[in-house]
Amino acid sequence: MDDEIDKAKKHFEEILVEQLDRVRKLKEEDDWVDYANLKPLIIGIIGGDGIGPEISKHARTIFEFLLQEHIKDGKVVLKEIEGLTIENRARVMKAIPSEVLEEIKQCHVILKAPTTTPRKGDKWPNIESANVSMRRELDLFANVRPVKIPEQGIDWIFFRENTEGAYVLGSKGINVTDDLSIDFKVTTSQGAERIIRLAFEYAKNNGINKVTVVTKANVVKTTDGKFLAIAEKVAKDYPGVEWDDWYIDIMTAKLIDPVRQSQFKVLVAPNLYGDIITDEAAQIQGGVGTAGSANIGKRYAMFEAIHGSAPRMVEEGRAEYADPSSMIKAASLLLNHVGFQGLSKRLDKALDICTTYEKKLKLTGRSDGVTGEEFSRYLMETLQDPNLEEKWKSFQ
Ligand code: IPM
Ligand code: MG
Secondary structure (H helix, E strand, C coil): CHHHHHHHHHHHHHHHHHHHHHHHHHHCCCCCCCHHHCCCEEEEEECCCCCHHHHHHHHHHHHHHHCHHHHHCCCEEEEEECCCCHHHHHHHCCCCCHHHHHHHHCCCEEEECCCCCCCCCCCCCCCCCHHHHHHHHCCCCEEEEEEEEHHHCEEEEEEEECCCECCCCCCCCEECCCCCEECCCECCHHHHHHHHHHHHHHHHHCCCCEEEEEECCCCCCCHHHHHHHHHHHHHCCCCCCEEEEEEHHHHHHHCCCCCCHHHCCEEEECHHHHHHHHHHHHHHHCCHHHCEEEEECCCCEEEEECCCCCHHHHHCCCHHHCCCHHHHHHHHHHHHHCCCHHHHHHHHHHHHHHHHHCCCCCCCCCCCCCCHHHHHHHHHHHHHCCCHHHHHHHCC
16 A cells, blocks of 8 residues: 555655646746737637537638738738647647647637547547647636627626646546545636636726626635635725625526526636536527637637537538537637727627527528538628628617
């Protein structure tokens, strides 16, 4: 037994060294990149696998249309990044093959289609999720996920911590013996503070008077306890913004409580709780296929659909029926982030018309609905309509 304990101790020691080094780097963090001064701004598009290549193709067409002037005058470059497929990743046994990561790092912002996350027992080696790896490698600490249902007064924006919590050492747990498995969960003061501050800043800058902090600090006392304590400290810098805190279990219930729902506005949570409630929120909005997600760091940012790569759809020959709207929503979040707020709003309005108001075409994921291609053509026609603004207003 001493042997096993020694091995575990050594493993834990390595983790401590690595995490303390991470804290050191967090303390010397750079400033935010200024997109306005980049020439060119390089937008990477990653096709991923499963339904990824299919839906990202449509998002690219939308970029080409909306950004045509900027592409022509050299302000924006679209760069296709290949090789982030499960086959390739399994071949080199890496979450992100090195040459793909190099290419990604040459971009400023990335639009990423879903990539398969293997799990124990399926046909792929159990390598780490490409998402989790990318969030860590590019230090994309904020996962920002908006959810809106205007008819129900729901206008939520989730700030999910994206680089710590249960995820950062998710592949580095230990089986101390055959019977004892231990995982690690990490919160750093710096990591908690930067996400909580971003949430409060967002509230302040958008005239929103409410931030809700989600933890399980009553039970997970050390890491969640720190998260909550940091929230208390940060909140003092924002006297104009009210805040409250909820535990994750009751939060999942209150998100579907018609009396409470509309009272939540900006929500901030550690990684795993954020993962769970954003799927719930997306489902309330109409399904995980309807939500986009922004992964934001100070130097890089990556935008993606919140759903997976749907290998089953591909196996059953239904990839062409996959709904590209969450990818296109992610594209809109990207445009907004890099300073093209006008284009982003226009795209949002066209999406509103096509997916919520007018709904001339319906995607079902199957052959009784339209294909992603047909839907994208409809969206493009809506975008090109000179009366888009009036049309959108007529539905309000
Ligand atoms: C998400 C996804 C990922 C996560 C998976 C694919 C690893 O569920 O982006 O929410 O858990 O973060
Ligand atoms: Mg998730």
